[in-house]
Amino acid sequence: MTTEETRGRMLAAERRQRIVDLLERQPSVLVSDICAECGVSAVTVRSDLDYLEREGRLKRTHGGAVPVSTYVVPRVSERVRKNARAKQAIALRAAKRVSDGEMILVGSGSTTLEFVKALRSKRDLTIITNACHVIEYAEQHLREAVIMSTGGVLEREYRHYYGPILSASLADVYVDEVFLGADGFEPSFGFLAEYEQTAYAKSEFMRHARTRTVLMDATKVGAGRSFARFAKPEEVDLVIMDEDPDGVVRAACNASERVVEVVEARA
Numbered sequence: 001m002t003t004e005e006t007r008g009r010m011l012a013a014e015r016r017q018r019i020v021d022l023l024e025r026q027p028s029v030l031v032s033d034i035c036a037e038c039g040v041s042a043v044t045v046r047s048d049l050d051y052l053e054r055e056g057r058l059k060r061t062h063g064g065a066v067p068v069s070t071y072v073v074p075r076v077s078e079r080v081r082k083n084a085r086a087k088q089a090i091a092l093r094a095a096k097r098v099s100d101g102e103m104i105l106v107g108s109g110s111t112t113l114e115f116v117k118a119l120r121s122k123r124d125l126t127i128i129t130n131a132c133h134v135i136e137y138a139e140q141h142l143r144e145a146v147i148m149s150t151g152g153v154l155e156r157e158y159r160h161y162y163g164p165i166l167s168a169s170l171a172d173v174y175v176d177e178v179f180l181g182a183d184g185f186e187p188s189f190g191f192l193a194e195y196e197q198t199a200y201a202k203s204e205f206m207r208h209a210r211t212r213t214v215l216m217d218a219t220k221v222g223a224g225r226s227f228a229r230f231a232k233p234e235e236v237d238l239v240i241m242d243e244d245p246d247g248v249v250r251a252a253c254n255a256s257e258r259v260v261e262v263v264e265a266r267a
Contacts, residue, residue, distance in 0.1 A: 129150070191236065
């Protein structure tokens, strides 16, 4: 069997490890280089790179990839991988709400990052965000999008901006829809963020959009930790989840006279 035939039979796991090994020895790789190294098509290589990026092991670039250390913050990567299928299903459903040419607000979080990834087929978007990882991903992959960052103090660990300057930067902004993640949900209390400054930023975002949409997987319901509230159940317009366990979220959000839509996008 020739070397080319052996490479062609290389298992996916072996190919992907070979790609990671290449990036440990050099600052970047091209799709064409990987094709030559592994004896597979460009389509296969792009699929491998997409898989490795979802795993947090590299960062896709135009025509290739770079080491993960040049882009992905480990904490963000860990959150993206947790409940990944549910978050991807939520993101795909949310992306259907966005039309070409729209201006949207996007908050920080792993689920909102998945949502931005699902916007790759959209054209002429304007994305306003306080999340560094959203900015970095959109800059690389949503080349037709206008990317606008809020001001504010940088929260170094989770890579987003917060504080009074964030509020000031949004003073003249009003858009059709804001998309926010949630770290928890208590039926009697509302949508929660892990830190007070994060909750403040999310609350501020909600003031600048006609439709307030929360993207949240089912594990966030009844989260048994101390959080800060950014919205009461009835203060949002739409919740997109992988599933609403026992209809808890729908019941809590619609306990008042105001109608809140809860959509399940099962993984």
